[in-house]
Amino acid sequence: MADITLTDLTKSYGPTEVLHHIEGDINDGEFIVIVGPSGCGKSTLLRMVAGLETVTSGEIQIGGKRVNELEPSARDIAMVFQNYALYPHMSVRENMAYGLKIRKLSKDEINRRVEEAADILEIRQYLDRKPRQLSGGQRQRVAMGRAIVRDPQVFLFDEPLSNLDAKLRVQMRLEIRKLQQRLGVTSIYVTHDQVEAMTLGDRLMVLNGGYVEQFGTPIELYDRPASVFVAGFIGSPAMNLIPSQASGGAISLPGGAQVNSATDANGDVLLGLRPEHLTPDENGPVSIDVEMVEQLGANTLLHGTLSGTNHEMVASVAGHDAAASGTQRRFSISPDLVHLFDPQTEKRLNP
Amino acid sequence: MLKRVHFPSSPLPYLLVAPQLAITLIFFIWPASQAMYQSFLIEDAFGLGSEFVWFENFQILWEDSHYHAAFWRTAVFSVLVAALSMGFALILAGFAQRVVRGAMFYRTLLIWPYAIAPVLAGALWVFMFNPTLGILPYFLEFVGVTWNHYLNGGQAMALVILAAAWKQVAYNFLFYLAAMQSIPNSVIEAAAIDGAGPGRRFWTIIFPLISPTTFFLLVINMVYAFFETFGIIHAVTQGGPGSSTTILVYKVFNDGFVGLDLGGSAAQSVILMVLVIAMTVVQFRYVERKVEY
Numbered sequence: 225m226a227d228i229t230l231t232d233l234t235k236s237y238g239p240t241e242v243l244h245h246i247e248g249d250i251n252d253g254e255f256i257v258i259v260g261p262s263g264c265g266k267s268t269l270l271r272m273v274a275g276l277e278t279v280t281s282g283e284i285q286i287g288g289k290r291v292n293e294l295e296p297s298a299r300d301i302a303m304v305f306q307n308y309a310l311y312p313h314m315s316v317r318e319n320m321a322y323g324l325k326i327r328k329l330s331k332d333e334i335n336r337r338v339e340e341a342a343d344i345l346e347i348r349q350y351l352d353r354k355p356r357q358l359s360g361g362q363r364q365r366v367a368m369g370r371a372i373v374r375d376p377q378v379f380l381f382d383e384p385l386s387n388l389d390a391k392l393r394v395q396m397r398l399e400i401r402k403l404q405q406r407l408g409v410t411s412i413y414v415t416h417d418q419v420e421a422m423t424l425g426d427r428l429m430v431l432n433g434g435y436v437e438q439f440g441t442p443i444e445l446y447d448r449p450a451s452v453f454v455a456g457f458i459g460s461p462a463m464n465l466i467p468s469q470a471s472g473g474a475i476s477l478p479g480g481a482q483v484n485s486a487t488d489a490n491g492d493v494l495l496g497l498r499p500e501h502l503t504p505d506e507n508g509p510v511s512i513d514v515e516m517v518e519q520l521g522a523n524t525l526l527h528g529t530l531s532g533t534n535h536e537m538v539a540s541v542a543g544h545d546a547a548a549s550g551t552q553r554r555f556s557i558s559p560d561l562v563h564l565f566d567p568q569t570e571k572r573l574n575p
Numbered sequence: 576m577l578k579r580v581h582f583p584s585s586p587l588p589y590l591l592v593a594p595q596l597a598i599t600l601i602f603f604i605w606p607a608s609q610a611m612y613q614s615f616l617i618e619d620a621f622g623l624g625s626e627f628v629w630f631e632n633f634q635i636l637w638e639d640s641h642y643h644a645a646f647w648r649t650a651v652f653s654v655l656v657a658a659l660s661m662g663f664a665l666i667l668a669g670f671a672q673r674v675v676r677g678a679m680f681y682r683t684l685l686i687w688p689y690a691i692a693p694v695l696a697g698a699l700w701v702f703m704f705n706p707t708l709g710i711l712p713y714f715l716e717f718v719g720v721t722w723n724h725y726l727n728g729g730q731a732m733a734l735v736i737l738a739a740a741w742k743q744v745a746y747n748f749l750f751y752l753a754a755m756q757s758i759p760n761s762v763i764e765a766a767a768i769d770g771a772g773p774g775r776r777f778w779t780i781i782f783p784l785i786s787p788t789t790f791f792l793l794v795i796n797m798v799y800a801f802f803e804t805f806g807i808i809h810a811v812t813q814g815g816p817g818s819s820t821t822i823l824v825y826k827v828f829n830d831g832f833v834g835l836d837l838g839g840s841a842a843q844s845v846i847l848m849v850l851v852i853a854m855t856v857v858q859f860r861y862v863e864r865k866v867e868y
């Protein structure tokens with residue numbers, strides 16, 4: 225068990241820098257999710273922690289010890305790969321025992337650990353099968369088993385669920401979370417799926433183009449996104465972003481509507497309104513020409529444009545509202561749920 | 576039930592396979608059957624007539640201690656050639672896989688020997704090991720080895736094994752490299768994280784995973800050593816000194832074209848043919864084994 229510290233971490237491939245000055249403190253036992261779009265450098269960052277990629281500059285510490293120069297095997301970590309990376313020629317048992325044999329544990333100890341892990345993951349009946357005789361979900365469990373028998377200081381996961389179907393993904397997601405809480409091992413988990421990130425992580429590190437956009441708890445990210453990117457990335461459906469004019473606490477939207485913000489600002493701003501924060505209100509200031517309706521059962525998504533403009537808008541209203549299509553609907557919004565961003569720097573203006 | 580595809584009765588399909596059939600017939604079936612027929616004949620001493628003797632030629636071989644010796648010699652020769660060239664190719668491929676910069680150059684360089692004709696390859700080694708002029712005997716002298724493969728049968732054997740193995744390294748290298756590159760990187764990385772060093776990773780992960788390739792190459796190399804090393808032996812030792820490098824295929828040539836025992840030589844080549852067919856069958860039956868990642 226250990227904490228992890230990333231200090232001014234940079235990675236370059238030749239002349240191209242793909243990770244820029246990453247900073248982060250990860251506490252002992254914490255579950256950190258690194259999330260971001262494809263190609264933003266998530267895997268690279270994880271692999272640097274694992275020791276599979278060299279560090280160009282900066283420092284990685286695990287348990288207070290600098291590990292930049294250490295081989296992966298010396299870092300006391302375990303990693304679960306996207307394609308599972310099981311040893312195809314070994315049985316499940318041998319797969320799980322491989323690392324333990326190298327550490328020269330006694331036969332009894334190896335068997336005890338393998339069987340304990342197999343029980344936790346409910347793969348005991350598959351111990352003598354080869355990986356090719358298992359389903360994707362079962363392989364996934366074996367990969368997890370191989371990680372937990374080692375009893376490492378840190379778990380690293382690189383999109384471990386992306387090869388599974390939607391239902392299994394939800395199930396495995398919960399299991400991973402439960403397992404991590406039970407074992408209390410510091411974990412870093414990479415995904416591009418924001419729902420997975422929100423449900424799994426104690427804290428999320430949002431990466432974009434090799435920069436850390438924000439590092440915080442899921443609720444912090446949702447309530448106070450630090451940038452336009454985070455605002456658009458966290459939450460589903462994504463936040464409505466409307467270029468507007470601010471003068472004090474009053475924000476003028478294109479098309480003439482006005483909303484109030486709890487924060488004072490002046491000049492051009494980017495106004496952020498979450499679809500689920502738009503409350504239906506006959507006399508509300510925000511009016512949407514609804515073009516399409518998505519009924520999700522518990523709530524209904526109204527897609528359309530801000531009245532009098534071409535700005536796409538989405539609102540999420542509770543319950544059923546099948547008749548909204550082709551009509552105009554009005555909404556109000558509470559001033560403390562209004563997000564403001566600087567249109568130039570794309571950084572948050574609200575405190 | 577197998578569904579049969581019915582071609583409309585047109586001569587086109589037959590026309591399309593005709594060249595292939597013709598080639599097989601003219602260059603394989605016909606000479607093979609000639610050899611088969613020949614192996615049942617014994618020529619008289621002057622080559623004027625021949626007598627049909629059924630299996631007498633084979634019987635003679637069965638009892639011929641020279642033939643037995645050649646058989647063993649061939650077994651030792653081909654096992655050593657296969658082991659040497661495959662082992663060396665495996666090491667090279669292991670290194671080549673780690674090379675990133677200049678990989679193309681390195682690989683091209685390694686492939687060259689394969690493009691050299693066997694006789695030329697033999698000539699190259701003859702020059703290098705020439706007892707009076709060669710560079711290597713000169714150096715060997717310093718470590719107390721007197722090299723003369725014209726007189727020393729063991730040295731002659733070593734030389735042809737070396738030359739034959741060298742020629743085949745490039746081929747084996749290519750297959751090993753391809754096999755290694757088809758192993759997903761993450762499997763190797765997982766082993767590294769599990770604490771396996773490069774040596775252990777090689778023996779416990781990479782080597783087992785490329786075992787189908789090893790098996791395939793083993794058969795290919797045996798066949799090569801059995802048959803295609805003729806040119807090298809002819810250039811380097813001509814089967815000598817004595818008969819210390821006369822392997823089966825060289826003996827076929829020697830007995831037939833030098834000794835003019837056409838029947839005996841034909842019988843030997845029929846035996847060789849059976850051997851190669853057996854090896855090919857083995858290969859087809861087992862090489863299909865694949866590793867799934």
Ligand SMILES: Nc1ncnc2c1ncn2[C@@H]1O[C@H](COP(=O)(O)OP(=O)(O)OP(=O)(O)O)[C@@H](O)[C@H]1O
Pocket residue numbers: 237242260261262263264265266267268269416
């Ligand atoms: N070996 C390499 N050489 C050069 N560039 C690389 C190399 N590996 C990765 N990159 C670049 O680094 C960037 C980050 O790659 P990385 O694999 O970390 O992305 P990712 O966030 O994991 O994406 P994904 O979600 O698609 O897996 C990409 O732009 C990629 O092109």
Ligand SMILES: [Mg+2]
Pocket residue numbers: 266267268
């Ligand atoms: Mg990735």
